[in-house]
Amino acid sequence: MRIIHKIDEFLNIIFPEINDNNHIIKVLENYYSYGDLKPKVKIENGYVIVDIDIISITSQEFDFKKAISFCEKGKFADAKPLLENLIKQNPTNSECHRIIGQIYSDEGNQDEAINSLIDALRWDSKNSYALVMMGNIFAKFKNDIDTAMKYYDQALIAKPDDNITINNIGANLLQQNKFGEAKKYFYKALSLDEKYPNTHYALALIADEEGDLNVAFNSFIQTAKCSKKNDFFYNKGIEGAYQVANNILKENYGENIFRNYRVYLEHKGGVEIDFVIDELIPTPAKMEFAENYDREKHTIKYKNTGSAYVHLIMHELVHLDFVLDAQIEENNLLFTSTQQHKNVFLKSIEPSLNKLKQRGVSNESINSYSSSLFDGVNSQIFNAPIDLFIEDFLYNEYQDLRPYQFVSLLKLVQDGIKAVTDRQVLELTPKDVVSKTKIYNLVGAFQIKDLYAIDFISEYNATKIELDTANKFYQEYLEYKADRKPAEEYELVQHWADDLKLGNYFELVGEKQYRKRKNIDDFIGDLEKDPFGVNENDPVNEKEMKTFLENQEDLGLNMAVVMFMVGALEFFERKSEDEIKKIAFEIAMQGTQGYDPNIKNYKLSSIPNKTFSGYQILAYYYVSWSIGIPEMLSQLQLPFDEEYKLATTMYKSK
Structure with missing residues (x-):
C-alpha cells in the first residue's frame, strides 16, 4: 500500500517527533515498519511517499462490521476489544484507529482518543472524520481553539466540497460559543449548498445571540424555505422567525421606514400625507387620496393593531407610489x-x-x-x-x-x-x-x-x-x-x-x-378644444378599442353593421346638417365611455323613444360622422369602411 503526506506544518502535528526535514524518512520508516517488513520512504516534490509491502493480511471484514454494529448500538465495551485485535493484526486500517478513538472520547479518555486519532491520520491524513473529531476534542475538552482550527482546516482540505462535514465543524464550534470561528465554516458550507437548512438555522442562532435580529430573521426564514413542511427545521425556522420578528417589533424603530418613504412620495407627488388611527375603517388600513375627498392632503387611516401597523402604512404608501407612476404615464385607472x-x-x-x-x-x-x-x-x-x-x-x-x-x-x-x-x-x-x-x-x-x-x-x-x-x-x-x-x-x-x-x-x-x-x-374647456374627444387619451378605451379592432379584423365584413348603416342612412336622409352634427356630437360624447357591441340598451336624447344595440349605435356613430363631419371620420378609427361602402350601394339601389 502507498501512503502520501504533504510536507507541511500538519505533518509535524501528527508526527511531532520530526525535528526537521532530514528526520522525516527515519521517523516514518520507524512508524510504518510492520514486523519484519520495512517500508520504502522517499521524498518527491514536497511530498513524502511511503510504500509498504504487506503480502498477507488476515481478512478483517466480518469483525470490522461487527464492531461497527456494536458501536451503533452503544455497546462500546463489546466493540473495543474487537477493534484492538483488528489493529494488532493490521495497523494500516485508518478507520479502526478512528473508531476506537471515538470510543475513548465517549468514555472520557480524551488523551487516549487523541493518540488513536493521530494513528488514524498517520495511516490516512485525509480521514475527514478523524480530523473533525480531533478538532472537536481540542475545542470542547482542551479549550485549544488554535489547534482545533488546524484540524478543521485540514478537514476542509480533505473534503473541500462536503458541505455536511463543513457544517458539522461549524456546529461543534457553535456549541462552544465560538461564533466567529463557526461562521467561517457555515458560510463555506452555504457556498457549497445554499439549500441546506441546518446551515441557515445555525447562522440564525448565531445572529440572534449576537443581537443582529434582522439577519437572524432572514436566516430563520431561509431555514423554513429549505425544508419540507412540518419537518424539524421547517417548524424551527417558522418559530424562530416569529419570535425574532416580535422582538424586532418591540424595539419599534419601524416608523423611520415609512416616514422616510413618506417624504419621498410627498416630493414625488407634490401632496402631503397624513397618518390617522381609525378603528372604524372596515379594513386594517385605507388610503384616502386627496383628490377623491377634496382635501389638501392624502390620508392613510389604519387600525392600531400593534407594531405591525408599520407594514400596513407602507403597503398603502406603495399603493400611492404605483398610482403616481401611472399618473405620470397618464394611464391611471x-x-x-x-x-x-x-x-x-x-x-x-x-x-x-x-x-x-x-x-x-x-x-x-x-x-x-x-x-x-x-x-x-x-x-x-x-x-x-x-x-x-x-x-x-x-x-x-x-x-x-x-x-x-x-x-x-x-x-x-x-x-x-x-x-x-x-x-x-x-x-x-x-x-x-x-x-x-x-x-x-x-x-x-x-x-x-x-x-x-x-x-x-x-x-x-x-x-x-x-x-x-x-x-x-x-x-x-x-x-x-x-x-x-x-x-x-x-x-x-x-x-x-x-x-x-x-x-x-x-x-x-x-x-x-x-x-x-x-x-x-x-370639461367645457375640453369640449371647446376637442368636442368629439378624438385627441383624448383614455387608457380604458384604448385597450377596449384595440381588442375590438383585433376581433373585428378576425370577423371580416360585419353584415349586421351593414344593415344598421342602411337604416341610419334612411334616418339621416330626413335630417338637416345641423341635426346630424348634433346627433354625431351626442354619440361622440357618450362614446367617451366606450361602446360595447354586446350591450343592447343604449339611448340618445337626440333620438328619443329608441333603444340601440351596441353594433347599431356604432353604425349610427360612423354614418353621422361620415355625413356631418367627414373630415374627421378617419380619427374615429372605426373599422367599418367596407361596411359603409356596401351600405351606401344598397341604400342607393332602393
Missing part, C-alpha cells in the same frame, strides 16, 4: 361602482337574502349586510391582484420591513382562512361569494408561501377547481411581475374579475377623463 352595479350583485345573491327574510331578519339588517358584502367583494376584486405587486415590492425593496410584513401578513392570512372556513360565516354567506373569496385569498396564500415559506394552502379546504383557478391567477401574476409597467396591475383586476364572472360589479375608468367630467370648467 379608477375603480368605480354604481347602484346599477350593486343591483346586479344583489340579484345574484337574492336566494340568500330571501333565506334571511324567512328567518325574520329585518330589512335594515339585510340591507346593511348586503351592502357590506358588496363592498367586501369589490374591495377584494380590486385589491387582491394589486396587493401581490405591492407585497413583492416591499419584500425586495425594504428588507428591514420584512419582520413587520411577516407578522402582519400572517395575521391577514389567518383572518382570511377564518372568513372562508368559519361555520357561522359559511352558513350566512352565499356559496358563490365564499368560493370566489377563497380563490382570491388562496392567491395571497401562494405568495406568502413563496416569500416566507408559511404554507396555509391546505387550511382553506379548497376544491380542486378553486385551487387550480388560484394557481392560474398566481402564475399570471408572476408573468406580469417580471416586467410590470405602470398601471398594468389593473389588467389583472379586470382579467380575474371577468374569469370569476364578477365584472358586472364595477367599472375601471381612466382617472384623467373621470376628473374632467367631475370638473365642469375643465
